[in-house]
Amino acid sequence: MRQMLNTLFVTTESAYLSLENENVVVSDGDKAVAKVPLRSIESILCFSYKGASPALLGKCCEFGVSVSFYSPRGRYLCSILGESNRNVLLRRKQFVLADDASACSSIAASFVIGKIYNSRWVLERATRDHALQVNVERLKRQSSILASALKEIKNCDNAESVRGIEGQAAKTYFYAFDDLILNNKDDFYFERRTRRPPQDRMNALLSFVYVLLSGDCKAALQGVGLDPYVGFLHADRPGRASLSLDLVEELRPALADRFAISLVNTKAISPNQFEVRENGGVYLNDAGRKVVLAAWQKRRNEQITHPFLREKIPWGMVPYVQALLLARYIRGDIDAYPPFFWK
């Protein structure tokens, strides 16, 4: 199994990354702020606008360090990964499956089953852990609707109706989402999902966390040799990493939503760590992004037992393990893709 190494986050807007003696050097102005050996990290997430030197990017590819660039506000720009994992046979197989309607719908159904199951668990967990604080009746009702959606999806034989059920389930889930927020209700509330731009703090937080999660998923898929742009649940569209969006779906409730909720409920993030911009969009500010990134990295290191492998792994490895299982399925080593069922 692969080792999980540390991630280097660069949030200083004016930082420039360069290479020196197999180290990544982060410099701000003329001053070198940090030097980190490339061997000791597995990815670099760069939120500065100055970017990185080509020499560094080349070396990162050699060492298998993935580098992702984001705008200082957290919008994803691009990422770079080396040539070490270009398994053309696997990818050819993936394309063949993606063209096959019945294979597509069965894989898409797996992703959606994972998503609905995990969403349901998020709601159920809230009723169990905070029975006195939440609207148990509403949560239970939404949860039972999700349970019936799970049954419904088993009889689905085309991707179109799988997508329909997925959309419906997402609505059902988000309808009860506000109940999960237990603290700072005046500042953190959830009516509906808004994006581009997010209209309130909770949506801003969710959007930012989703960006982090999809970055992880994309790197994981690329790392096992799959093409993140050819998906099963999401249709192909130029420039859209459909397969990583597919993978994000099942991990969203357990990894991202619960993470965002716990940041709010433990008061790790405070209302003044957000800013409103001219277009009415709400975004995390510099301090807020730092809090989220630090907590994200900490969460990634927490251990869980993977339900399918029955092995102890850090949370941060989950996207990688799922990508690996997907590759195994596509290659024909296992009969079906086992989605991640969080418990």
Added chain:
Amino acid sequence: MMMVVVAYDVNTEEPAGRRRLRLVAKACMKFGQRVQNSIFECLISTSDLLILRQQLLDIIDDSKDSLRFYNMGAKYSGKIEQYGVERHLPADSVMII
């Protein structure tokens, strides 16, 4: 992955020694972070440790220099205490710059 502390003492009385000192530091830089002038903390794999050790042994002069490796194992974080100025990013905590 394990934590290995590399400490060295290179005799710099003559130019050749100063050259060795630079080369030792440079080799260590590739594998770990400099925590004090001649002390590096390297979070590395067993195979990388072999590479590092060989590189350093090729550089130093047995009759004049000294080289020590302290292997702290995988669970090292409780074994290190830090006071005063810190000049590196701790390898086991969140790296945000």
